[in-house]
Amino acid sequence: MMVGIGRNGPAVLAGGSLLLAALWAGVASGETLAPTNGRLTVTLPGLSWVVTLDAPGFELEADETHSDGRGRYLHAVNRQTDVILSVRLERSSTGRSARACREAAWAALRARSPFQMHDVRTSERGRLAVLEYHVPEFRGLAVRQKHLNAFLGKDDVCVDMHLSKVRFSPEDGRLFDELLGSVKLIERLGL
Amino acid sequence: MTDARLTLTADEHAALLRITREFPGLVAAIEAHVARLLDETVPRLQGLVTTEGGVDDVLTRLVERVVALAAPQHEGSSVADDACGVMTLLIARNAAARARDGIVQRLVGAKRN
Numbered sequence: 001m002m003v004g005i006g007r008n009g010p011a012v013l014a015g016g017s018l019l020l021a022a023l024w025a026g027v028a029s030g031e032t033l034a035p036t037n038g039r040l041t042v043t044l045p046g047l048s049w050v051v052t053l054d055a056p057g058f059e060l061e062a063d064e065t066h067s068d069g070r071g072r073y074l075h076a077v078n079r080q081t082d083v084i085l086s087v088r089l090e091r092s093s094t095g096r097s098a099r100a101c102r103e104a105a106w107a108a109l110r111a112r113s114p115f116q117m118h119d120v121r122t123s124e125r126g127r128l129a130v131l132e133y134h135v136p137e138f139r140g141l142a143v144r145q146k147h148l149n150a151f152l153g154k155d156d157v158c159v160d161m162h163l164s165k166v167r168f169s170p171e172d173g174r175l176f177d178e179l180l181g182s183v184k185l186i187e188r189l190g191l
Numbered sequence: 192m193t194d195a196r197l198t199l200t201a202d203e204h205a206a207l208l209r210i211t212r213e214f215p216g217l218v219a220a221i222e223a224h225v226a227r228l229l230d231e232t233v234p235r236l237q238g239l240v241t242t243e244g245g246v247d248d249v250l251t252r253l254v255e256r257v258v259a260l261a262a263p264q265h266e267g268s269s270v271a272d273d274a275c276g277v278m279t280l281l282i283a284r285n286a287a288a289r290a291r292d293g294i295v296q297r298l299v300g301a302k303r304n
Contacts, residue, residue: 145220165219
C-alpha cells in the first residue's frame, strides 16, 4: 500500500472516490459567535434566521465560509468530554426538509465514508431528523466511536450538525442529548 | 524542535483540515488510537529512552505501527485503501507531533531531574 505525503498533500486522493473537496475558502464571515458564553450561533449571508445551540466547554477550531457564500462549516471540540461537534450549512437548488437533508447526507455517507457503520438508526426529535451509527473499529483500530447527525431543513438550506465521541459509553448519551435539546432555529428580526 | 518526520508542512496541515471537514470523526478515531498506544508504550520507556532523538525514533516507529495496523488485510489495495493509508499517516504524524513535548518532558526531562 502506498503511504506517503508529498508537499502538495495526499495527491493519491485526487483520483479516487475519496476526493476531498477543495472548494472551501476559509473566509470567516464574522457571523459566528465563538462559544465563549457557551452558545454557538451560525447562519449564512442573506439568511433571515440563525441556528443556535448551547455548547459550553467547546473550543471553535474552524469556521469557514464557502467562497460563493452558499456554505458554512464550523468545527468545535470539547476536550473535557472528547465530544466533537461540527455544523454545516449548505444551500441547495431547491427547498429541503430535514428528512430530505438526512437522506441526501446518508446517501453521500454510504458512498464515501471510510468507516464501517454499525447500528444505523434514524429518528425524529422535534423538527430535527436524526441519523445515528456506531463505528466499533477503523480498519482494525478499536475506536468505539458514536456518531450522530441531526438535520434541519429550512428554505433552500440544509443544516447538518454532527456529533461524535470516541470510547463512547451509554452514559455519554446525555452529552449528545443535551446538545441536541438546545438546538434552536431563530428568525432574525429586521430581515 | 520537533522531528521533520513528524512535523506537518503547511500543505499537510491544510490536507488535515480537509480530512477533518470531509470525514467527521476520522481524525479523532486515529488520534485516540495513537493516544492509547502512547499510554501503553511510554511508561515502559522510562530510563531507556533518554534523548529527544530517541523520543522521535519511538514516535516515528509508533506512527509506522498505526499505519501498518490500519493497512488492509487483503491482497492488493484499492484507491480507497491508499487514500485511507495516506490519511492515517497524516493524522498519526500530527497526533505524535502534538504529544512529543509531553513525552520528552516525561522521559528526557525525568532523566535530567
